Every structure is written in C-alpha cells, then in structure tokens.
Amino acid sequence: MAKVLVVTSGKGGVGKTTSTAALGAALAQSGQSVVVVDFDVGLRNLDLVMGAERRVVFDLINVVQGVAKLPQALIRDKRLENLWLLPASQTRDKDALTDEGVGRVIAELRSRFDWILCDSPAGIERGATLAMRYADEAVIVTNPEVSSVRDSDRIIGMLDSKTVRAERGERVEKHVLITRYDPARAARGEMLNIDDILEILATPLLGIIPESQDVLKASNVGTPVTLNNAESAPARAYIDASRRLMGEEVAMVVPAERKGFMNRLLGRRAA
C-alpha cells in the first residue's frame, strides 16, 4: 500500500525541504521505493538539496497540465536507484496547480511507489493546501520557538479539516518532527522545551533533529544529510524517524549536551 506523506509546517525556514530529502533518502536506503515531490511551485529548492537541479526537464506543473507524462518528469537519484524526484516549476506560481490535476498525479504515483513524500511550501495558501490535500500521513516540522509552534498548530487544524481524508471522516496520521534543536540553548531555557511543544500540539513526536553544521554542509553539496554522513547526529535522528514512519519502535533520543560524570549519574538516578 502506497503512502502519501506531506511534510509541512506553516512557517518558512524550519527545515521542511531538508527533512523531506533526508527522510526520503532514509526510507529509500531501507529498501522502499520513494518519490519526493516538490510542491513549492515558483520557489523550488528540493532539486538543489537532492542535487538534481541540472537534470530537470519537465516538472510537476507540466504533468498536472498534461504537457508531459509522469515518467518524463521523474528524476532518478544518482546514489539510490529507488529514490526519485518530481521537481516543481520555478517559472510558474501556485495558481497553476489544480485540485483534480494534483489528484491525478498523486493517484499515478501511488501505483508506482511505496512512499510519496510531498514537500509543502510555507504558508496556508493554495500550494500548501494542495500539498496536504491527498495525504495519508503528515510530518509537521517545528522549531522549538513559539511562532513556529503556533503555525504548526494552525497547520494541524487544516490537516484535520481540509484534506480528502478529513472530508471523508477519516484521519490523517500526524507526527511532529522537531528540528534545529539546540541542546545548549535548551539547557539555558532559551528554547521551548520538548514537553511544552508536544503539550501545545497534542500530536505524537516523530523525532528530534539537533541543530548541526552537518545539515548545512549536506545542503551545500546537494546531498540529503542521511546520505552525506549517515553517522552524523542529525542523520541518525532522521534515520530513526524514518524507521518510526515504517512502524518500528525506536527509542527516542533527546539530543543532550555532553554532561559530566556526576551529572549523568544523577540524571540517571532521577529518571
């Protein structure tokens, strides 16, 4: 059964595209066939993060409008043969997307792939609503700060009302992915803590991705962070998250500062 998963957030710059690429690559690495679809028409980025920007010929809009066939627009990843990209158009805008056109493309992708990851644009307008429209599951990417959390809350409300599943009276399975988590700042109380975020969003946690230079480095070379350096902390967190998406039970690791021996001892005793 193919699963359509939307990666969304409401707020911009929280790491939707990075997370889409990293989760897509991690799922593909574990043998699933995966396509990542860029819905950010006019401001596409996923092709860059995936390192496929120089191979784009046709795009999502061409397929939606029937100008090109789906196989012509799909780009296969150079590193993983079961990872594909459906890029967005950079020259058009979101109004070029139609509900039935997107529905048709998603239905066709369902017959070809195990996972369809939709990278949503920021905002709550047409692009974002169409990216979530046909989703079975959603990953809500949230930074540990109030504006991001409130926007995520808003997006969760839309997932519960504006998707096809919601309209049929079914549920979109939702997961919160906390990104750019900085243990040092968290310890100083400069960020919302995880419990507060989860309490506000009332949605299960998929993973916590630590703030890391590895993410930036991977983006710059056009490689999903899970492929660039699978041993780095963010890559391990994304890989764990992808295993949770596949239904595995994986213990949650809260990124922590390196503590002294006494602190660790006390911390463990208190737990």
Next chain:
Amino acid sequence: MDVRADPTRQLVRLRGRSYVAFVFSPVVPIVEWLAEIDATLARSPGYFVGKPIVLDLSAVDLSSSAIAHLVGSLNERNIRVLGIEGVEEDRLAANMPPLLTGGRACVITRSESTQKSEPEPKKPTSLLLENPVRSGQSIVFMEGDVTVLGSVGSGAEIVAGGSIHIYGTLRGRAMAGVNGNSAARIYCQKIEAELLAIDGYYQTAEEIDVALRSRPAQAWLEGDTMKITPLN
C-alpha cells in the same frame, strides 16, 4: 302567469360556537411589551397569522386613543384583534374590536398548523468538542455552552452564547455570553488566554493577573467588571 318569485322566508338562525383564542395581556410599558411580541415574531414569523387574538386590558389603564393606537400597532404586525376584554365599554370606539366578556381559560392545543410551522427539531443547547481547537479555528455557538476537552491554541477562538468550559489549556480567546448573557462564565483548567470576554466586557492577556497564569481559573461578570479567580 305569475313570474314573481316568491321569496322564501330567510330565517335568521342564531347558533352558539366557541373558539379558542390567544389572549394578549399587555403590560406597561407598552413599547417594551411590543418589543417582546416582535422578538417572538422574529423567532417564528407568521406565528400569529390566522389565529384569533383577544386583548385583555385588565392589567393596564389605557385611554380610548391609546387602545386604538395599540390595536393599530398590532395590525401593523399582521396581528388582527378579534375582541377586547377587561376594559369599560365606553372606551371602545365603534371602529374597534368589540368587547368580550365571560372568557374561560383553557389549554391551547396547537392544531397541526399550516405551512411554515414544521416542528423544528430540538436544537442542542450545548456543544462538546473532543479535539483540541487549533490556531486559526473559530468555534461559534450562539445557542448555549461550549465544552472543550482539549486545549484551545494561541490564535484560536471560542464564541458562545452561554458559558465556556475548557478542560485543557486556554491559550487563545474565549468570548462567552455574546448575545447579552451576563451570567455566562468561562472556566479553564489552565489559563494562558489571549483574551477573555463576557457579554462584551473583556480583558486582554496584559490585564490578566500574572499570578493566575497556568492555573485553573474562572471568569465572571460582577456588574461592569470582569473577575478572574483561581478555581481551587
């Protein structure tokens, strides 16, 4: 030939028959009483159409012209007065409905009435929300109380004709008693509200006592001031 039709003698037949009539008993001030009638009409227009109406003026002391004005006002609302009781006959002009006496009270059984008054399904007077109310959502329920089992997010709002009960954290706005119900209250398990309002009187987050933050609290109106106190 005698073509003159012999008119058969028409007998004047007098029969008694009793009807059930609505009795209006106006009270002073008449203007407010009329406003009450208007409110009834607003809820169910045409409610009095085709129904016999009797005016009982025993509770008021109206001059002849005042009675004429009252009957006229009712006519304007398409309420036609069949008769008047509880007033001296000499106060009624010839063009007014006749004086009635000897009415007996009875229970009005609503006969299966005409066109419009299909029996409305009884509307619920409370609304229960089992899921959190998310940022950007607006729940409007004018008919009564709203109960939320989860939290109300920052940027969400609940608008209720009655009271508001929130078993999670209230981070958004809650507006109770919006159609003039000053007895409405707001209860929440944890108060971090952006705004609380009851019957138009409101307090914003800045005005809410910091000591109350994150505690169970209730808000109610005492005269013109909104009180917010901890629940325990």
